[in-house]
Ligand code: GLC
């Protein structure tokens with residue numbers, strides 16, 4: 356049954372589009388008809404019928420204006436993306452994330468780094484928060500003071516548009532953060548609220564006394580127990596407690612207020628019209644508050660995403676959404692659209708669980724827990740893609756459930772403790788050099804900061820060639836896992852040249868309390884210069900990664916619409932990843948240990964392989980006399996039948 360677009364929405368759209376040609380007008384109409392039901396349904400879940408109705412018409416007007424004002428070049432991109440709706444799922448998609456200033460100096464410098472990114476095979480560039488932010492500590496830019504201007508030291512909006520243009524010309528999509536849960540306490544909305552403007556006070560969650568904050572805090576976990584304990588901050592001028600999930604100067608906005616939805620819908624289309632192609636929805640789990648819960652991942656979060664997504668699909672459909680929800684594995688899938696949200700929310704989400712499991716497998720040299728945890732997750736919608744990664748700008752939290760641990764005979768708490776000990780280098784024999792982030796004495800939770808190379812043991816082995824080569828092999832194995840999973844592998848800047856922890860991380864003002872800066876070093880030109888020298892650590896790591904990326908791009912089997920499964924465990928040291936593509940089977944074998952490990956040859960035909968070759972070495976593989984394939988320490992094999 357088709358749902359009619361209300362007359363009032365049609366007429367506001369007419370009004371906005373009056374200057375456009377009949378053809379352009381028609382395109383808008385068709386999109387509106389297609390996506391209006393999503394707007395209507397989402398709003399109905401969030402607001403009163405009267406508010407929903409009024410806001411619906413305003414959102415359509417906003418979408419029409421944004422569509423009208425969209426650069427013709429971007430309208431053309433809309434068309435291209437609609438003709439290739441699986442563009443994010445292609446095996447040639449490779450992501451890279453970096454702070455603009457640490458990677459390229461400023462926005463004008465980004466074009467100069469393009470050849471480097473192209474050499475690696477990057478097609479998706481996430482520039483970390485670069486919108487105007489507060490002075491001093493600003494959580495790496497996640498405290499925005501103005502969504503419509505650029506940090507002055509990086510350039511201005513013209514520079515941003517220029518960057519998107521030069522990237523687009525080279526087939527690279529620009530990804531930017533959209534911080535939806537909070538603004539800086541210095542943002543205009545917050546300033547006006549402090550000045551006593553009630554309209555803006557209602558943009559936030561403000562409480563006159565501790566009654567409600569105490570009641571909420573009874574069930575709220577702490578995100579930054581260490582440097583920002585509690586979830587509310589007293590503000591003298593407001594004469595109230597304001598909700599601040601993260602730092603005291605990051606004010607959570609109140610999404611139950613329809614005006615907030617309108618503001619952010621406008622920001623979405625504004626950024627899209629600058630040429631941004633993917634919006635990373637920062638910390639979206641926290642957007643909706645409900646007493647008696649942990650206030651994360653409430654169903655309304657998905658209704659909000661659905662509305663914003665539908666507005667974007669009408670005005671600027673080239674744009675995609677990526678959910679940043681770092682939550683327990685069983686809660687993760689909802690962000691890619693489960694149940695009635697399927698196909699209506701984000702098409703990308705971080706696979707935090709896979710990331711955690713890879714570090715767990717490497718520390719324990721055992722895949723059993725990971726196989727259990729990965730199998731326990733339902734299949735993500737086939738039109739979505741995971742962001743697979745080893746490291747990002749954030750810490751690693753050990754999102755391993757007690758149930759998964761118990762299913763393989765482990766104690767969840769003890770295992771998480773072990774991982775923190777291992778990666779902070781406190782466990783005897785551990786080569787990891789991580790730092791403990793946000794120790795929470797109430798539950799003994801310890802998260803970990805550190806670069807990939809320092810966590811995996813390359814830094815510790817720098818002067819011991821045998822140990823060094825083994826650690827580099829372990830890294831190659833880990834990368835081969837994320838590159839064979841369904842989704843977009845995302846490289847954290849510097850990891851491609853094995854950057855070590857930054858010993859000077861605390862030197863910059865505002866950073867001293869936040870050791871996540873230890874893995875956010877400036878991209879080191881000396882390491883970059885060594886990338887072709889395979890006698891150097893950066894060279895070995897860069898060449899390995901580049902070869903994996905090229906192999907991945909050549910394998911249609913790895914398209915993200917082809918599900919990834921993990922195979923049965925024959926040897927606890929070998930992870931088996933299978934993909935079943937119409938072209939044939941793909942089997943990835945990953946030895947997560949420093950010893951030789953077997954994989955029974957009779958398994959290959961079970962997964963659909965007859966005479967497999969390992970795409971990574973280019974050679975056919977043959978079982979030994981004992982009927983096993985033997986994998987060298989940290990070997991990664993990508994098996995397919997020759998076509
Ligand atoms: C996200 C960011 C993190 C930031 C937080 C608050 O989790 O990745 O860096 O601290 O949101 O914005």
Ligand code: GLC
Nearest residue numbers: 578638679680681749750752
């Ligand atoms: C957010 C992220 C989480 C991160 C934290 C700050 O909660 O979701 O991954 O640990 O911010 O580091």
